Amino acid sequence: xxxxxxxxxxxxxxxxxxxxxxxxxxxxxxxxxxxxxxxxxxxxxxxxxxxxxxxxxxxxxxxxxxxxxxxxxxxxxxxxxxxxxxxxxxxxxxxxxxxxxxxxxxxxxxxxxxxxx
Numbered sequence: 001x002x003x004x005x006x007x008x009x010x011x012x013x014x015x016x017x018x019x020x021x022x023x024x025x026x027x028x029x030x031x032x033x034x035x036x037x038x039x040x041x042x043x044x045x046x047x048x049x050x051x052x053x054x055x056x057x058x059x060x061x062x063x064x065x066x067x068x069x070x071x072x073x074x075x076x077x078x079x080x081x082x083x084x085x086x087x088x089x090x091x092x093x094x095x096x097x098x099x100x101x102x103x104x105x106x107x108x109x110x111x112x113x114x115x116x117x
Contacts, residue, residue, distance in 0.1 A: 008070055008073055008083070010073070010075070011073055011081060011083065012081065012104055012107070013107070014033050014104055014107050014108055014109055015033075015081055015083065015102050015104065015109070017029070017033055018030055018033040018034075018102075018109060019068075019070075019083065019085075019100075021033070022057065022060075022068075023067075023068050025062070027054060027057045027058050030057050031050065031053055031054045031057055033108060033109050034050065034053050034108060034109045034110075034112075035105070035106075035108045035109065035110050036049065036050050037049060037110070038050075038053060038108075038109055038110050038111060038112070039110070039111050039112075040052075040053050040056055040111070040112045040113075040114075041111075041112070041113045041114065041115075042056065042060070042112075042113075042114040043114070063091075064089050064090050064091040065089050065090050066087045066088060066089025066090070066091060067087070067088050067089060068085045068086070068087050069085065069086050069088075070083055070084065070085050070086075071084045071085065071086050071097065072084040076101075079103055079104055079105060079110075080101070080102065080103055081101075081102045081104070082099060082100065082101050082102070083099075083100045083102070084097055084098070084099050084100070084117055085097070085098055085100060096116065097116070097117040098114050098115065098116060098117065099113075099114070099115050099116070099117050100112060100113075100114050101113040101114075101115070
C-alpha cells in the first residue's frame, strides 16, 4: 500500500505491536520487536543492539508524560514503512510531529529512525 493513511491496520504486525507497546510504556514488549543487532536513531543519538535499545525505550517511556496519535502511515517499499505520530505532553514545546522510519526484516524491526517532520 502506498497511499497515506491514518489507518494502521495495513502496517506490518511488528510495527503495530511496537507502536502499541511503546505508547503503553511496555518496554519488554517494545524491545522484543527489534532484532538483536537493530539500530535506533532518535534525538541525535544512535542506539545499537538489544541492551542499548532497551535503555533508550526505558528512558523515552518515563522522561515525559505524553500521548501519541498517528497522523499518517505509508509504505515506502517491501521493508520500509513510515508512520508520523503527533505527541502531546509535558515535554518542551508540548506538541511535536515525529516521523518514524521503520526498516523490517523477517517480521522484526532492524532499524528505526525518528525525526521531526
